[in-house]
Amino acid sequence: MITMVVNGVRRELQSPADTPLLYVLRNDLELSGPQFGCGLAQCGACSVLLDGREIRSCITPLSAASGKEITTLEGLPARWARQKGLSPAESENALHPVQQAWIEEQTPLCGFCQNGMMIKAVELLERVTSPTVAEIKEAFTTSGPSPHLCRCGSYKAIIEAVGRAATAMVEGR
Ligand code: FES
Numbered sequence: 001m002i003t004m005v006v007n008g009v010r011r012e013l014q015s016p017a018d019t020p021l022l023y024v025l026r027n028d029l030e031l032s033g034p035q036f037g038c039g040l041a042q043c044g045a046c047s048v049l050l051d052g053r054e055i056r057s058c059i060t061p062l063s064a065a066s067g068k069e070i071t072t073l074e075g076l077p078a079r080w081a082r083q084k085g086l087s088p089a090e091s092e093n094a095l096h097p098v099q100q101a102w103i104e105e106q107t108p109l110c111g112f113c114q115n116g117m118m119i120k121a122v123e124l125l126e127r128v129t130s131p132t133v134a135e136i137k138e139a140f141t142t143s144g145p146s147p148h149l150c151r152c153g154s155y156k157a158i159i160e161a162v163g164r165a166a167t168a169m170v171e172g173r
């Protein structure tokens with residue numbers, strides 16, 4: 001049995017240790033945020049945070065998450081609420097500033113890649129409060145095992161949404 005914390009909840013998983021984490025999240029825990037794109041760490045659609053760092057869950061075995069904290073797209077509002085010290089009532093309808101910025105910038109086109117884009121943005125903005133455009137581009141292209149790919153070409157809107165989210169996070173909104 002493997003134990004990990006997913007979106008703030010302790011989970012005990014019976015799946016084989018070499019099961020891709022993506023399958024466990026989607027099939028066992030019914031979390032539909034992370035997507036199966038390439039299955040080869042080449043697109044970023046499956047990204048989640050493992051102890052605050054973006055990983056590609058399609059190639060990460062369940063065993064690598066043992067004892068660790070996983071945050072998926074679904075867990076971003078609670079993650080932000082914890083970081084801000086919001087009360088349960090205050091956080092009830094709150095989105096993470098990255099999610100809110102994605103809505104305000106109307107970033108998604110088909111939407112398939114956007115889970116990974118938002119996870120990457122959160123990872124970046126937790127490390128760098130006001131990233132430059134060059135730093136944003138670097139985060140989404142050369143910092144991981146592969147660039148985050150968007151077949152719809154939403155890259156410009158992503159850069160603008162990251163900038164909007166950065167401002168909101170600095171201002172504590
Ligand atoms: S599905 Fe994992 S990187 Fe493409």
Ligand code: FES
Nearest residue numbers: 110111150151152
């Ligand atoms: S919005 Fe369609 S793949 Fe990115």
